[in-house]
Amino acid sequence: MEVKTSKKSAIINAASSMFQQKGYHETKMNEIAQKAGIGKGTVYEYFSSKQELFEEVCIIKLNELYLSIEEIANKKISFKSKVIEIFKHKFKNMNVQKGLAESFFAQGDLISVRIKKAFFENMYKTYMKIIYIIQEGIDERIIKEDINIEMMASYIIGVSNQYLGMKLFYLDVKEEDINFEKMLDSLLEGFGN
């Protein structure tokens, strides 16, 4: 059984990496097979079509992203540490997100109802976890009680995407050169006088 499992995950890993690198359309089934070290036909033993393989990969990656956030939420650490960990996680997984983003932004038939649902659910569950973390921040008296929590959750995700994305993709900055604490503090203290 290990053999079968390992072959399926070899395909998923290969596909995941290729889709991320080149997107859905530019990735060819035999490239995936080659990368997985198997024959082209074998891919179809495990996935009925390119589309299905793609969906599987998306759903797995989305779930992995969520699970990391959940894990952070469950840690026995302070509110600020959790948000900083989220920032760091976002930075580390920027490329995965980027790969997923293409399919999310693709508006053709590419993005099936099934994937749309997965995106939505992932987004929802992730928001819930971040809201939970913010609640803890309120309990810790770090966060004001009367804020719009949904908005703050959105801001945490938004600034990490934009600020960290810019750092990574345009400025090619390394993790150790980013001041994650300052990122959060700015959100807490605000920019206004």
Added chain:
Amino acid sequence: MEVKTSKKSAIINAASSMFQQKGYHETKMNEIAQKAGIGKGTVYEYFSSKQELFEEVCIIKLNELYLSIEEIANKKISFKSKVIEIFKHKFKNMNVQKGLAESFFAQGDLISVRIKKAFFENMYKTYMKIIYIIQEGIDERIIKEDINIEMMASYIIGVSNQYLGMKLFYLDVKEEDINFEKMLDSLLEGFGN
């Protein structure tokens, strides 16, 4: 000459709209020509390839997005009004951005050096304009003097992408139901105690 110009822009409009709707690969040259009301061969009189047409469209759209921001920056209105206008503009143009995003996130040969450069330049120029606006905010004593301006610029873009994107794509909220002022105030006052 007017004829030529109008035919070229008919192609660009058609292509722009199709690429936005269905993405690069799902849009067929055929469809573009039809939508532009011309023959398939004629497209090639104006653009040497699908890729080139796509790049042209991206560059034009990116520039349009920038010009809107520039226009807002040049208005004789307060700092807060400018940021709120930026938010509104982002909300209105979310679909254009979404269309562009697919190509930005696509990492294959699809995104040529030329587009990458255009993305980068647009991002840079837009940042500069927003930084300029923030400077005005500092002058108006709305914004603290010692903030990281680049970070704040990034946050303005990031929160609008995330928060407004969520409102539009997931919650299907209308413009009049969004409290843009509150969005900015949260950024100014911060969420912390």
Added chain:
Amino acid sequence: MEVKTSKKSAIINAASSMFQQKGYHETKMNEIAQKAGIGKGTVYEYFSSKQELFEEVCIIKLNELYLSIEEIANKKISFKSKVIEIFKHKFKNMNVQKGLAESFFAQGDLISVRIKKAFFENMYKTYMKIIYIIQEGIDERIIKEDINIEMMASYIIGVSNQYLGMKLFYLDVKEEDINFEKMLDSLLEGFGN
């Protein structure tokens, strides 16, 4: 317009000949294209799929077969001459029939409702014409009045298929060596004492 027409009929001719020679599955789309002297893609300008091309060919051939029978029925010649002409026509077109037979006998999805209907209609119309000819035979007092006309029509077709098919496919006999008159006389006089 002649050009277009001639290209479509070139495809039909090529396809017809190939399907007849090798059957549906053994005939490849690019063989058809090659035989028609055109590119593979061009076939798809005229027919949306192999299946559609096949159906078109079947329907055309079925109709041609019927039209020949109709033509014979309309001639100003005697009953016996008409039946003999039918025999001769059957003999000459044995290969066309044979080609069609494969698809008729194929019981998979190959034979669409559309073709089934065409087969049925052709069969029906052909029977009607033969019954009309037999009626003339009755008027000419060649045929008994009280026979089962439907049965006789069936016999005319059946004996030509079997007897002539045997002559052609197994014994490789030429047309001039077949006694068509005797064929009909046997049917008229009967084999019994």
Added chain:
Amino acid sequence: MEVKTSKKSAIINAASSMFQQKGYHETKMNEIAQKAGIGKGTVYEYFSSKQELFEEVCIIKLNELYLSIEEIANKKISFKSKVIEIFKHKFKNMNVQKGLAESFFAQGDLISVRIKKAFFENMYKTYMKIIYIIQEGIDERIIKEDINIEMMASYIIGVSNQYLGMKLFYLDVKEEDINFEKMLDSLLEGFGN
């Protein structure tokens, strides 16, 4: 040895039934194995290829058809009863014949020399038996002495194929509603005045 024999015949039965139902190309080795209740690889222990299995099945079916005719020929019954039994047998086995017909009419590489030979031999042997029956008819003074026996044999087969095929495939008539005696009588008495 019984085990082996039973497995081989399970394959043949499954294959026979599938080929008849869906034709050669639409029948997958997979399906045959499944229907036979064995593994896909096992089929290849008994038959070296799909083509060989198909040929085997054809030959067996052809032989079965012949044996039934032979059995009828050997019965101690009258000429007329024998011919009527042949008609009935043909009617009952129309579907088997139809299945075989597809491969007979297919003219590609599908129909190997080996099958062609089998078809020919079957046809020849069947004709011989029918001729033998007709001889008995002559002896019984039911049939004229000077007829073309080969032609009459051909007619018996031809009318049963056509008339009974029409009854079965187009009109969906049941056996009890067919007047087999009248069929023969028409052949004996003739349709002419």
Added chain:
DNA sequence: TATGAATGAGCATTCATTCAT
């Protein structure tokens, strides 16, 4: 300049066959 008929490279997918177990 404008066209669209013609093209064929390119790709997803199927399935008969093999072979390690």
Added chain:
DNA sequence: TATGAATGAATGCTCATTCAT
């Protein structure tokens, strides 16, 4: 002997691009 996972040759079909008119 029996198996079914693995394979890749083979094929229908698409669509960007060309070019004769």
